Amino acid sequence: MEYRKKLIAIVGPTATGKTELAVKLAKILGGEIISADSRLVYRDFNIGTAKPDKEEMQGIPHYMIDVVDPCEVYTAGKYKKEAGRLLENISKPVIITGGTGFYIRSLLEGLDIPEIDPDVEFRKAMEKLDKQDLYKKLQECDPVMALKLHYNDTFRIIRALEVQHLIGKPMSEIQSMSEPKYEVLYVGLNAADREFIYNRINQRVIKMVELGLVSECESLIEKYGRTPSLLGTLGYREICEYLDGLCSLDEAIEKIQKNTRNFAKRQLTWFRANKEIHWFNIDEATQEEIISSILQ
Known part of the structure; x- marks a missing residue:
């Protein structure tokens, strides 16, 4: 039997303490x-993504963070290739952690995604359309993929349309599954009381604003422009609406909180499809108790 490298993957919805546990x-x-987080790959996306700083990393090497500038397109196929290369070269125990289910599935579960270079002109044309029109186009040409994506997820919707434009086939048809290359212990973080996570989300959003989310968003716009990655990221998208005078700061905060809670629901739905995940409720067990169970 072929040897498969052993890994630990810590997954689950946002604001459950995955990074701290890892x-x-x-x-x-x-x-x-x-990291298996599609927002942490972008440089300067710090406060709005709750990117761990040096103090939080505590001297532990972290990879797949600050990989590209926000003006660049970073695909799941590219993530799989680059993270896979890291896994081949790291000799120490490896912990994969993040909430981007697509990254987890492509890297660890054998989801194969062809690496297709972006079409800049096509993207520019798509970015001129509003969210409803973009989502409608995806529903018409790839209804299977449309069911997997939220209509606010313009970044991935444009990518799906772009792939079909370039190769003439729906993205849902070109994805395939192969035998997983790694032996993975999946650890999932959730809560018995959903309100426990929602409260953590609400408090984290308030903390982000206190830490300077608005000024960070302004700096990102000044440095890179209103890139699809910025407008497709929770927190920045709503702050852009505030900066445009479309809502008050309090309304923007409420929107971020609500949209993040909905995002957490979608993350749970995604990860629950993986029956190999061992779930732990963070409102019932301490991180030390969870670690003790993992190491048994």
Whole structure:
């Protein structure tokens, strides 16, 4: 039987403490961390993505963070290739952590996605359309993929339309599954009381604003422009609406909180499809208790 490298993957909805748990576990195992978060790959997306800083990393090497500028297109296929290369080269125990189910599935579960270069002109044309028209186009040409994406997820909707434009086939048809290359212990973080996570989300959004989310968004616009990655990221999208005078700051905060809660629901739906995940409720067990169970 072919040897498969053993990994630990910590997954689950946003604001459940995945990064903190991964760091504690890495310190015990002498391991390193690979992020599976489609927003953390972008440089300067710091406050709005709750990107861990040096203090939070506690000296543990973190990979797949600050990979590209926000004006660049970064696909799941590219993530799989680059993260896969890291997995081949890291000799220490590896912990994958993040909430982007598409990244987890492509890297660890054998989802194969052809790496197709972006079409800049096509993207520019699509970016001129509003969200409803974009989503309608996707529903018409790839209804299977449309069911998997939220209509606010303009970044991935444009990517799906772009792929079909370039190769003449729906993205849902060109994705395939192969045998997973790794032996993975999946750890999922959730809560018995959903309101527990919602409260954590609400408080984190308030903290982001206090830390300077508005000024960070202004700096990103000044440096890179209103890129699809910016407008497709929770937090920045709503702050842009505030900066445009479409709502008050309090209304923007409420929108971020509501949209993030809805996003957490979609993350749970995605991860629950993986029956190999061992779930732990963060409102019933401490991180030390969870780590003890993982190491048994």
